[in-house]
Amino acid sequence: MKRRIEEVLERTLAAARREGKLGSSTNEPVSVEVPKDREHGDIASNLALTMARSERKSPRAIAEILREHLDDPEGWITSSEVAGPGFLNLRLSPGFWRSELARLSAEPALGVVSEEAGKRAQVEFVSANPTGPLTVGHGRNAVLGDTVARLLSTAGYAVEREYYFNNAGRQMKVLGASVRARYLEEIGRPSEFPEDGYQGDYIRDIARSLRHEHGESLADHEGNAFRAAAESAIFAEIRRTQERLGIVFDHYFNEDSLYASGAIERVVAALDERGLVDRREGAVWLVGEKVGLEKDRVLVKGTGEPAYRLPDIAYHEDKLARGFDLIVDVLGADHISQHRDVAAALVALGHDISTIRAVIYQFVTLTRHGEQVKMSTRRAEYVTLDELLDEVGVDAARFFFLCRKSDSHLEFDLDLARKRSTDNPVFYVQYAHARISNLFAEAGRQGVAVPEGPANASLLEPLGESEEFELIGQIALYAETVALAARELEPHRIVFYLQELAASLHRYYNRHRILGDEAPERVTARLVLLHVVQRTIAAGLGILGVSAPDRM
RNA sequence: GCGCCCGUAGCUCAGCGGAUCAGAGCAUCGGACUUCGGAUCCGAGGGUCGCAGGUUCGAAUCCUGCCGGGCGCGCCA
Numbered sequence: 146m147k148r149r150i151e152e153v154l155e156r157t158l159a160a161a162r163r164e165g166k167l168g169s170s171t172n173e174p175v176s177v178e179v180p181k182d183r184e185h186g187d188i189a190s191n192l193a194l195t196m197a198r199s200e201r202k203s204p205r206a207i208a209e210i211l212r213e214h215l216d217d218p219e220g221w222i223t224s225s226e227v228a229g230p231g232f233l234n235l236r237l238s239p240g241f242w243r244s245e246l247a248r249l250s251a252e253p254a255l256g257v258v259s260e261e262a263g264k265r266a267q268v269e270f271v272s273a274n275p276t277g278p279l280t281v282g283h284g285r286n287a288v289l290g291d292t293v294a295r296l297l298s299t300a301g302y303a304v305e306r307e308y309y310f311n312n313a314g315r316q317m318k319v320l321g322a323s324v325r326a327r328y329l330e331e332i333g334r335p336s337e338f339p340e341d342g343y344q345g346d347y348i349r350d351i352a353r354s355l356r357h358e359h360g361e362s363l364a365d366h367e368g369n370a371f372r373a374a375a376e377s378a379i380f381a382e383i384r385r386t387q388e389r390l391g392i393v394f395d396h397y398f399n400e401d402s403l404y405a406s407g408a409i410e411r412v413v414a415a416l417d418e419r420g421l422v423d424r425r426e427g428a429v430w431l432v433g434e435k436v437g438l439e440k441d442r443v444l445v446k447g448t449g450e451p452a453y454r455l456p457d458i459a460y461h462e463d464k465l466a467r468g469f470d471l472i473v474d475v476l477g478a479d480h481i482s483q484h485r486d487v488a489a490a491l492v493a494l495g496h497d498i499s500t501i502r503a504v505i506y507q508f509v510t511l512t513r514h515g516e517q518v519k520m521s522t523r524r525a526e527y528v529t530l531d532e533l534l535d536e537v538g539v540d541a542a543r544f545f546f547l548c549r550k551s552d553s554h555l556e557f558d559l560d561l562a563r564k565r566s567t568d569n570p571v572f573y574v575q576y577a578h579a580r581i582s583n584l585f586a587e588a589g590r591q592g593v594a595v596p597e598g599p600a601n602a603s604l605l606e607p608l609g610e611s612e613e614f615e616l617i618g619q620i621a622l623y624a625e626t627v628a629l630a631a632r633e634l635e636p637h638r639i640v641f642y643l644q645e646l647a648a649s650l651h652r653y654y655n656r657h658r659i660l661g662d663e664a665p666e667r668v669t670a671r672l673v674l675l676h677v678v679q680r681t682i683a684a685g686l687g688i689l690g691v692s693a694p695d696r697m
Numbered sequence: 698g699c700g701c702c703c704g705u706a707g708c709u710c711a712g713c714g715g716a717u718c719a720g721a722g723c724a725u726c727g728g729a730c731u732u733c734g735g736a737u738c739c740g741a742g743g744g745u746c747g748c749a750g751g752u753u754c755g756a757a758u759c760c761u762g763c764c765g766g767g768c769g770c771g772c773c774a
Binding site: 230576658 | 700701708710716717720722723729732733734736754768772774
């Protein structure tokens with residue numbers, strides 16, 4: 146929609162220049178905006194303001210010249226005015242809006258262009274080690290990552306979802322020891338629970354099932370057997386939770402493979418060759434000063450084991466080597482500095498890291514009855530993601546996780562998410578979809594056909610209400626909203642867009658009766674409009690991974 | 698102390714590649730149904746955009762400093 150008006154202005158600018166009313170030296174980018182305030186027209190341009198300096202004329206004077214030269218052979222613009230400091234405010238004609246709707250009705254993708262077609266993207270997310278059930282925090286990560294992946298697909302990328310994990314480190318040893326202690330308790334043997342062991346009930350559950358399976362025969366086994374059992378049980382849970390959310394990974398990447406392939410040693414050797422490491426106090430350090438970091442960082446601990454960041458560097462080298470056009474890391478705010486270390490090391494090793502982008506999210510707090518739900522990972526007092534899904538459902542969970550900019554803290558209101566009423570934004574949007582389905586069902590009962598294919602502009606002639614043009618304007622913005630959200634990796638933009646579209650629909654629905662109009666052509670035209678609106682809502686919800694129900 | 702993020706209406710948050718800009722939802726108050734589901738809609742009140750400087754013709758938006766909150770600053774992951 147914007148593009149079509151921008152073309153009008155580009156021609157206008159050229160015409161004014163030909164006539165010598167404006168200088169021809171510069172090549173101004175023409176852009177238009179949809180004003181928030183209806184008073185400012187359907188569409189507006191600040192072109193005169195941006196040109197003021199090079200033209201050495203007042204913005205208002207330039208705007209006036211543009212206004213007089215408007216090159217609009219199709220009659221899209223019904224009125225124009227110069228406003229404020231020099232904006233050109235335009236009102237668009239019914240014919241323009243009808244042609245927009247006709248265009249959209251014929252577009253399966255609603256105007257979304259696969260700008261990045263042919264490119265490959267990878268999104269790495271969740272990446273929790275299998276030491277316990279996924280928490281609410283993981284939930285934000287999971288839903289963000291999956292939705293970013295969906296957005297990138299929409300933009301044309303071939304997307305791979307990857308989960309990176311380590312089932313070999315110290316944490317896993319502690320896990321094994323924790324399960325072993327609980328197992329011994331179960332069979333009535335003396336046991337000592339590890340100081341920093343995992344307290345959660347799920348450890349007892351695993352221990353109990355081990356007893357059911359093996360009786361007391363494991364009593365003399367070391368932690369390893371318990372660790373392996375715990376890992377597979379916990380991983381199965383993690384996958385099940387993800388599946389509930391509609392998330393399926395293409396690859397699970399085990400950190401172990403980086404040891405097996407020698408990749409980790411090669412990273413140390415390469416850094417060493419470049420003189421970027423220091424050996425002291427029994428450890429191998431990455432020298433901060435030489436790679437642009439504030440402090441030195443340990444790569445290999447005194448025990449000979451790599452610190453977390455070393456395999457992470459090797460992992461990112463591996464990702465880079467796989468030739469993706471875009472690599473997205475979804476991580477919590479507590480991992481930012483870690484990520485910076487990795488980036489610094491990669492640059493120092495001569496890699497181009499411009500394809501790597503991070504989506505960083507702040508923490509989630511839960512509120513119930515207006516009070517914050519206290520959580521402590523240490524004492525295993527936290528709400529698991531599964532419990533959250535049990536309580537509010539998948540649709541509400543996904544929608545709520547996405548309804549804030551990832552950079553903002555997210556206050557998740559459990560009471561609101563569970564409500565089946567208008568206050569709940571998920572239901573508000575879903576209801577708009579269901580409402581249209583319901584209307585179509587009613588039309589069917591009345592023997593009125595719902596036109597689903599492309600509609601030509603003449604069929605849409607009966608559309609004339611301002612709410613109808615407002616709705617068309619909304620759906621015409623869908624494509625660019627999706628494009629922007631994909632480019633910026635910002636799913637929340639879709640959430641806000643859908644809330645506004647739903648509001649426009651409800652407003653329209655409330656003010657105008659669709660069926661029962663004495664003019665059948667008007668009924669048909671309105672059904673065409675509603676059908677495209679419904680497709681748009683369904684497509685937007687689809688990107689969020691939220692269902693678009695026909696009845697609620 | 699240093700780094701990153703945040704600070705916008707009573708609450709939760711958009712807007713922040715400068716410009717007709719002070720916005721949405723919730724909450725509060727007041728309205729609209731012989732209805733295609735009122736699970737909706739309409740209206741009202743409410744904010745020196747944390748504070749102070751600076752850049753600019755123009756700043757919620759860019760820069761600097763300060764204040765307040767979160768997260769890091771591990772030979773944990």
